[in-house]
Amino acid sequence: MIRTWQLSNAGRSLVLASRDDRLPEIVYWGAALPEGEDLAALAQAVVPDVTGGMLDRVPELSICPEESRTFPAEPGLIARDGAARPLRPAFRFVREERRPGRLTLAFRDAALGLGYRAHFALDGDTGLVAARAAVDSDRPIMVHWLAAPVFPGPQLADEMLEFSGRWIGEFQIEASPWRPGQRARDNHTGRSGHEHFPGLILPARGATKTRGETWAFHYGWSGGHRMVAEELPDGRRQIQFGHASGSETRAAAHFETATLFAAFSQAGSNGCAVAFQRHLRARAPQARRPVHYNCWEAVYFDHALDELKEIAARAARLGAERFVLDDGWFGRRDDDSSSLGDWTVDPRKYPDGLGPLVDHVRGLGMEFGLWFEPEMVNRASDLARARPEWLLGPEDQIEGRQQRVLDMANPAVRDHLFRAIDAVLSDHAVSYVKWDHNRVLPHADAAQTRGLYDLLDRLGTAHPGVEFESCASGGGRIDFGILERTGRVWLSDSNDALERLRIQHDAALFLPPGVTGSHVGPRICHTSGRVIDIRTRAWVAAQRHMGFEMDPRELTEEEADVLSEVTAWWKSNRDWRMGADILRLESADPAVIAEMQLAGDGSRFVLFAGQAVTSAQILPRPLRLTGLDPAARYCLRLITARDLPRLSRGAPALKSGPVTFSGQALMGQGVSLPWTFPERLHVIEGERL
Ligand code: DGJ
Secondary structure, three states, rough: EEEEEEEEOOEEEEEEEOOOOOOOOOEEEEEEEOOOOHHHHHHHHHOOOOOOOOOOOOOOOOOOOHHOOOOOOOOOEEOOOOOEEEEEEOOEEEEEEOOOOEEEEEEEEEEOOOOEEEEEEEEOOOOOOOEEEEEEEEEEEEEEEEEOEEEEEOOOEEEEEEEEEOOOEEEEEEEEOEEEEEEEOOOOOOOOOOOOOOEEEEEOOOOOOOOEEEEEEEEEOOOOEEEEEEEEOOOOOEEEEEEOOOOOOEEEEEEOOOOOEEEEEEEEHHHHHHHHHHHHHHHOOOOOOEEEEEOOHHOOOOOOHHHHHHHHHHHHHHOOOOOOOOOEOOOOOOOOOOOOOOOEEOOOOOOOOOOHHHHHHHHHHHHHHHHHOOOOOOOOOEEEEEOOEEEEOOOOOOOOOOOOEEEOOOOHHHHHHHHHHHHHHHHOOOOOEEOOOOOOOOOHHHHHHHHHHHHHHHHHOOOOOOOEEEOOOOOOOOOOOOHHHEEEEEEOOOHHHHHHHHHHHHHHHOHHHHHHEEEEEOOOOOOOOOOOOOOHHHHHOOOOEEOOOOOOOOOOOOHHHHHHHHHHHHHHHHHHHHOOEEEEEEOOOOOOEEEEEOOOOEEEEEEEEEEOOOOOOOOOOOOOOOOOOOOOOOEEEOOHHHHHOOEEEEEEEEOOOOEEEEEEHHHHHEOOOOOOOOEEEEEEEEOOO
């Protein structure tokens, strides 16, 4: 007997089929099937043949592949009972729950006393599938590995793209070929991490950023994920995502995965990126993003009230609308060796508390934001001295930034942190919290992440007017789990505009402009030593949620003018841009990193073309646009024309004034950019006529 289920929405269909009440397989995930498709026939059609050297039947590649079916590859569940005996369930169908766009399926292995549930939702706006799985047991068990519902990998595909990275070098795309066996990633750092952003992109053969079928996945969990992309001996391919293996460290009767988001596109990786971006846009507070000023790279731990007031006044004159007081305001925090955990204002630096600075900042018309690193503690702190038993991991562990981690699974720790942070937020007009996390955990522990989520949820409920930002030495904790609780991420500690240009471009595969923080750094970049022109620094920050992070007293008059102008441009365009899709452009020249931001209604766009390094050839290659209506006409204006160097001696049309072309011409032929220096950006505004 075959049971089938179908979810169809937003031009996509997901079909599951179960035979003889066993766990179902995803038998179709792609462009919408026509009405009336015979799903049972579809399920029948995908049943593989059998030949010599095989079992007599091919085991199902189900949503939780079972060892009990002699599945010849990674199973979806690895668990043991109380006596450490392996549990190899054979689940059978129990019930279904169908609601528009949603499906829940429940299964049980009565002999083992185990239940398995899978939830699927196909979003009508974004076309994203959100899938998660849960296991329930009659008795406590240990779970080493539980995959979110397992998807088949595409067959007509040669490579997969995943993400590695490092501090000041986040979102590095790694391409690996599909080969027999596993491509696996198991992140035991206890956070989503610079090194392992939990995403996977599977382009069909020939697909690019703008064209072709592409599937993409993101696991929305902040505690470190495991991914298995595996080609089975019979050629089938499976995609598994779950918490890092072994990160469920306690016996329990209930386990669940985080949400696995799955995207499908016929417009290359951009189609998947737009789905992910729209998902975050729909839930993050996008309206009127204020321009930030963050004092970290201006003063570090040297907080002097008069200086900070002067800096705030200058930042406000440049256009800042929110002032964030970074690390150094609490305990006796003169460097990074002490005081994490002691969340009371340092009376040496702020004898009258934070009130005078908060009042000054608000008097300048800016909001006030404050830095915390709640999950961490220095041994040189009152908290660690009073509560040594609250510190996670062995006494002789290797520290990170001279700090340790609090045991967030302990409700007493969370209560203490809630009270301490709540007191600061209640006593001051703080509307923003930058929530940092500057070291990996001593060991991966899913309970730690659940504890973090619980604390953030409590604080969010108690302070609905406060927005939270996720930072972890830059982009060390970026994922849709933390972004359910935070409205912005600090993408990277690199304020080097060139590095940032690349990081922002690749992070746009998942992140929309409004949640991606980007600041204008000091003239001499603190993490690369490079000196970058203020125009480049300002325009790169203006691509995303803009802010400043240099000491404004270092700016020349000309630099301040450029920054004020670009900031004014950012403000006058933010309303439509925070609802725009970022479309990464295919650049014929590897020296150029380019993107369009296209308004939701298609009426306008802005194009950023970054000349990251000197090109190999002497002249720019035309840049092809994307996402436009081929039949419509668009007027394009190069708003950075007056910044062009004298060495641009010719007369490409864009240089001298607006040009008008059809969408087809812009997408088919492209625009000819003027020659420019390396490390400069062209900014082009486009309007549909
Ligand atoms: C790391 C962050 O990424 C920086 O922006 C800054 O907040 C420091 N921590 C403060 O210690």
